[in-house]
Amino acid sequence: MTRYEPAIDVDALTAIDLHVHVEVDAHGHSSLPPELAEAASRYFSTDGPRPDLDSIADYYRDRRMAAVVFTVDAQTNLGQAPLSSAEIAEGAARHNDVLIPFGSVDPLQGAAAVDAAAHLIEEHGVRGFKFHPTVQGFDPSDPVYAPLYALLQDAGVVALFHTGQTGIGAGLPGGRGLKLALSNPMLLDTVAAEFPELQIVMAHPSVPWQDEALSVATHKHNTWIDLSGWSPKYFPAELVRYANSLLKSRVLFGSDFPMLTPDRWLRDVEQTALKPEVMPGILKDNAVRLLGLGGS
Numbered sequence: 001m002t003r004y005e006p007a008i009d010v011d012a013l014t015a016i017d018l019h020v021h022v023e024v025d026a027h028g029h030s031s032l033p034p035e036l037a038e039a040a041s042r043y044f045s046t047d048g049p050r051p052d053l054d055s056i057a058d059y060y061r062d063r064r065m066a067a068v069v070f071t072v073d074a075q076t077n078l079g080q081a082p083l084s085s086a087e088i089a090e091g092a093a094r095h096n097d098v099l100i101p102f103g104s105v106d107p108l109q110g111a112a113a114v115d116a117a118a119h120l121i122e123e124h125g126v127r128g129f130k131f132h133p134t135v136q137g138f139d140p141s142d143p144v145y146a147p148l149y150a151l152l153q154d155a156g157v158v159a160l161f162h163t164g165q166t167g168i169g170a171g172l173p174g175g176r177g178l179k180l181a182l183s184n185p186m187l188l189d190t191v192a193a194e195f196p197e198l199q200i201v202m203a204h205p206s207v208p209w210q211d212e213a214l215s216v217a218t219h220k221h222n223t224w225i226d227l228s229g230w231s232p233k234y235f236p237a238e239l240v241r242y243a244n245s246l247l248k249s250r251v252l253f254g255s256d257f258p259m260l261t262p263d264r265w266l267r268d269v270e271q272t273a274l275k276p277e278v279m280p281g282i283l284k285d286n287a288v289r290l291l292g293l294g295g296s
Helices: 032-041 051-062 085-092 109-125 142-157 175-178 187-194 210-220 238-245 262-271 278-293
Strands: 015-021 065-070 100-102 130-131 158-161 202-205 223-226
Touching: 015 051, 015 262, 015 278, 051 065, 051 085, 051 100, 065 085, 065 130, 085 109, 085 130, 109 142, 142 158, 142 187, 187 202, 187 210, 202 210, 210 223, 210 238
Parallel strands: 015 065, 065 100, 130 158, 158 202, 202 223
Antiparallel strands: none
């Protein structure tokens, strides 16, 4: 086992993509049941490939980008065995010039999730954790998850939460039982208040709760917003306004690869009112600070 340590030449990078999904492992196992993967593809109007970790590394290396890679462990709620976060971390260690591993644990597993998170931090060197409250079926503001957040805060790793709408389950009967309200960013205000040193990323434009996300981010300075999952040309005007001003130091580039590619994101961002002077921070510099990557 090789513990992850970054070897990223920050100054040589054009960008850091904070939101890259590993959806298929080296054994061909998928992170989602087939009907949910198909629903997400229909929602995003894509039927593209689901590359493995080595292919993801090559893809980002070709673009002189680094990528934060992760899966989502929703075994309890979906009944689907997760991809191995340990294997993802080991793969990132092989490609530590371009990949940064985040772990994932199933919050519904209680103390076992805390133990698993500690193992991923201590033995594998993950730099953060990805949570998807809707897919994992948990209310992030529930005090029962305090031990997990305390561990992450003490370890100095990032907590990245899906917020807003999701294509997973879209169009299926009852959305396949997945509850959108669990991904309201206002639920993260409680987490940010009670764990003030925990760096929390609210992933995606939080449609339909963009104002809630902006409110939390302006009030709690341990929160960040990543811009993944939507083409920039569809960004709400208020999000762009805050990214240009009050939140310009805590807004982050993310694509949602493979559903949305960084190539399309960078092409479409030219159609927005994001100011040229804030783009270096959004594309790279803010993530360098968040992730503690150094650089000049």
